[in-house]
Amino acid sequence: MKKRSFPLGFVAATLMVALPATNAWSATRADAEAAIAAADEARKQAASVGGEWRDTGKMIKKATGLLDTKEYTKAIGIANKAKKQGELGYEQAMSQKDVGMPDYIIAGSGKEPVAGAVDASAANKIAADLDSVEVMHNGEKVVVMRGHDNSATLPEEFLKTDRGCPPFCIQPIVAAEGVDTVGELEVLAYLKESAGGDASILVVDSRTPDWAMRGTIPGSVNVPWDQLQQDGMAGMFGDSGESQLDKVLVEHFGATKGETGWDFASAKTLVLFCNGIWCGQSASNIATLIGMGYPADNLKWYRGGMQDWVSAGLTTVKP
Numbered sequence: 001m002k003k004r005s006f007p008l009g010f011v012a013a014t015l016m017v018a019l020p021a022t023n024a025w026s027a028t029r030a031d032a033e034a035a036i037a038a039a040d041e042a043r044k045q046a047a048s049v050g051g052e053w054r055d056t057g058k059m060i061k062k063a064t065g066l067l068d069t070k071e072y073t074k075a076i077g078i079a080n081k082a083k084k085q086g087e088l089g090y091e092q093a094m095s096q097k098d099v100g101m102p103d104y105i106i107a108g109s110g111k112e113p114v115a116g117a118v119d120a121s122a123a124n125k126i127a128a129d130l131d132s133v134e135v136m137h138n139g140e141k142v143v144v145m146r147g148h149d150n151s152a153t154l155p156e157e158f159l160k161t162d163r164g165c166p167p168f169c170i171q172p173i174v175a176a177e178g179v180d181t182v183g184e185l186e187v188l189a190y191l192k193e194s195a196g197g198d199a200s201i202l203v204v205d206s207r208t209p210d211w212a213m214r215g216t217i218p219g220s221v222n223v224p225w226d227q228l229q230q231d232g233m234a235g236m237f238g239d240s241g242e243s244q245l246d247k248v249l250v251e252h253f254g255a256t257k258g259e260t261g262w263d264f265a266s267a268k269t270l271v272l273f274c275n276g277i278w279c280g281q282s283a284s285n286i287a288t289l290i291g292m293g294y295p296a297d298n299l300k301w302y303r304g305g306m307q308d309w310v311s312a313g314l315t316t317v318k319p
Contacts, residue, residue: 027072035079036063042086051089053208055226056082088167124148126314127185135191135219137317142218144188147313157214158276158307168278171303175283178296181303182271184312190271190300191219202252203271205319206282207306211275215316217309222319223252225274225281228288255294264294271300276307 039060046052059082066075124146125131132145173181182190187203194201203220205212212222227248249255254268270289272282286299310316 027076029067029070029072032063032067032072032075032079035076035083036060036067039063039079039082039086042083042090044086046086046089049090049094051091051094053085053089053226056085056089059085091164091167124313126188130185130188133188133192134195136195137218137220138319141195142315142317144191144218144315147315152313155215155310158310163278165278167280169280171277171280171283173303175286175301175303176290176296176299179286179290179299179301180297182300183302183304184309184314186300187217187271187273187302190269191217194219200254200268201271202268204252204273204282204285206272206274206285207279208281209319211306212319215306215310216319217273217306218315218317220273220319221252223248225285228285249292253294262293264298267294267298269298269300271302273302273305273309276305277303278307279305 039056043052043056043060046056059078063075063078063082066072066078126133126144126146132143135142135144175181180186190201191203194203203217205216205220205222206225207216207222208224208226209222212224216222227244229245246257249262250257252268253270254266256263256266272285274281274283282301282305286301289299290296306316
C-alpha cells in the first residue's frame with residue numbers, strides 16, 4: 001500500500017449508549033415507555049429551534065415498535081440513543097442561533113467580490129512562495145487564496161469562545177497513533193494533488209450538512225460524521241446503519257468488502273476535518289475507521305478545521 005505524506009508544519013459527542021445488562025436489571029414496559037417519552041421530548045425541543053436530526057424520529061418509532069414484541073431492554077437502548085441525538089441537535093442549533101450565511105463563502109468562487117475588497121494584486125500570499133492554489137470543486141475550478149479585504153473579520157459562527165463541553169470539547173493534537181495531524185499548507189498540497197488527477201486522495205468535511213452549507217473548503221466532499229457511526233442499529237441511516245456505512249466506504253473511500261471482511265488495500269488517503277479544535281466529529285470518524293482496519297497512514301487529520309481555515313482568510317465555498 002502506498003504511504004502518502006506531505007511535510008507537516010475526541011472527546012467527541014458520542015451517540016452510543018450502552019444497553020443495560022439483562023442479567024443485572026429486568027426492564028419493564030413502563031421503563032421503556034418512560035425512555036421513549038424522554039427521547040420524544042428531546043426531539044421536540046431540538047425541532048423547536050430547527051436542530052432535529054433526521055434519524056431521531058426513526059429511532060423513536062423503532063423503539064416504540066419494540067414494545068409490542070416485549071423487547072423492552074432493546075427499546076430503552078434505542079430510545080436513550082434518540083434522546084442523546086435530540087439533546088445534541090438542540091445544543092448545536094443553539095450554538096448557531098442568529099448566525100446567518102456569511103459573505104465569505106463566495107470569496108474566490110468567481111462570483112461578485114466581497115464588499116470592501118481591495119485590489120487582488122495586493123500582496124497577501126498564502127505563504128512566502130505560494131500565491132494561490134487551483135482546486136476542483138463540483139467539477140469547477142476554484143482558486144484558493146488569502147482574502148484581500150483589509151477590514152475582514154471572522155464569520156460570526158466562529159466568534160464564540162465559550163462552547164459547552166460536552167459536546168464541544170478541545171481535541172488532542174494527535175487523533176490516533178499513526179495518523180498525521182496536518183495544517184493548512186498540507187491540506188492545500190493534498191487538494192492540489194487531487195485537482196491534478198490523483199483520485200486516491202479525498203478531503204472530507206465531516207460536519208453535519210447544516211454546518212457545511214455555511215461554507216466549506218474547496219475541493220472537499222461532505223460526508224457527515226454520523227454516517228460512519230457503527231452501532232448495529234437497523235434503521236438509523238436508510239434501510240440499515242450497516243448499509244449506509246458500506247456505501248460510504250465503497251463509493252467514497254475506495255474500500256472493498258469480501259466474505260472475510262473489509263479490504264482497504266486500495267482505500268484512498270483521507271484528509272478529514274470538522275469545525276476546529278473544539279469539534280470531535282472528524283476525530284470520531286478516524287477512530288471508527290481505524291477500528292475497522294483502515295490504515296492509519298492513509299488517514300490525515302486537519303485538526304484546526306474550518307475555524308483555522310477562515311482565520312487565515314482562505315477561500316471558502318458552498319459544498
